Amino acid sequence: MDRPASIVTFERLYLGALAIGVINTVMSWSTNQAQMAAQTAQVPEAGQIISWLVPVATAIGVGISLLLWYFIARRGAAVAKWIATILVVAAVGFMALALSGGTYRPGLNGILGVVGTVFQAVSIWFLFRPDTKIWFGEVSA
Template sequence: MRPQSIVQFERLFLASIAVSVINFILGYGAAVAALQRDPNMQQLGLGGGFATAIFAVGTGIYLLLWFLIARKAVNIAKWVLVALVALSVVSLLNSLSASFALNVTTVLGLLTYALEVAAVVYLFRGDAVAWLKGSEPIDPTTFE
């Protein structure tokens, strides 16, 4: 049986992916318009299909990491996810320093980041650490 921290990680992480999918759908038109305005992308002929492919690959990688962590207890996948989330947070901080419009897609993007960070925090609880290392899980009520 999986530890409670892993179950919580799974719920939060899958919720972050669901919010990300909703955000992509809502922001698709604006993303394609931005690609079409960029002269470099015009030269390459990249448009809506490119945006969809990049999103699908990114989501696929996140789903693979979820599966490896939550279902197969692969510890290295945890660290790959931690690195990706850390890079995302750094990227978020850089984009917050620039001017941006506060709209639905911005709020959903911030919610996605918050859910990802909250999910990753659960991977560092004692029962999750033990489970990912292949040890007997520690009962979280032991320390209460």
Template sequence: MKPDSIRKFDLFYLGSLAISAAGFIIGYDAVTAQIAGEGAAQGLALGPGWAIGAFVIGIAINLLLWWLTSAKRIAIAKWIIVLFFLLGLFSLPGTFAGGLTMLEVLSLVAVAAQAVAIWFLFRPDAKAWFAGSEPADPQTFD
């Protein structure tokens, strides 16, 4: 049985992915325009299919890392999630350079939810769970 911290990790991590998906859908036109502009500047023809493909691959990678962490107890996946989160923090200030729009607010909420999810991975019951020494469930004998 998963400890409470891992169940909360699931909730916040998957919630952050859902918020990111909502942000992608809301800002789809802006994202595709930005990608097309950046691609044209580099001599590449990057269309809307490229944006959708990149987003789907990113979500798939995140879901794989979540599954490896939450269902399979693979600690290296936990550290990869932390690494991706930290790398994402470096790009966060550039996100708000143009002002605070609905898309940026959703992005900030997703980052906050992911931060909370990662915090739950380092709680004592989660550490014991990753180590394979699950603590007794206090409700077992109720």
């Protein structure tokens, strides 16, 4: 079965958002590490845990995103579609709270964060287009 155009567009936007997120993480890595070191300076054990926990959590996050992409774009798994939708809605909500509260990251990292989140939201919209119903097994062929 050929993949619908909306799934191809989802794939491009979703992977683009993931790439933006990885670039943003790399760009802000040293700043984030310094902030965490300052916050855990009073508790050396916490600093040791954070030093390996953050890279592991980052890798797990990227891995989950790649698994969701695979099961949505290559396997047509409706469950993955809904998991990705929930995660992106939460991300948009958290970003909106941070923006309205004035706590969102400033500068290029903030701009890339907004762009990546917009890409994710638009990619999810493409999962609900009429041409995806057969792909996700929501109607018969």
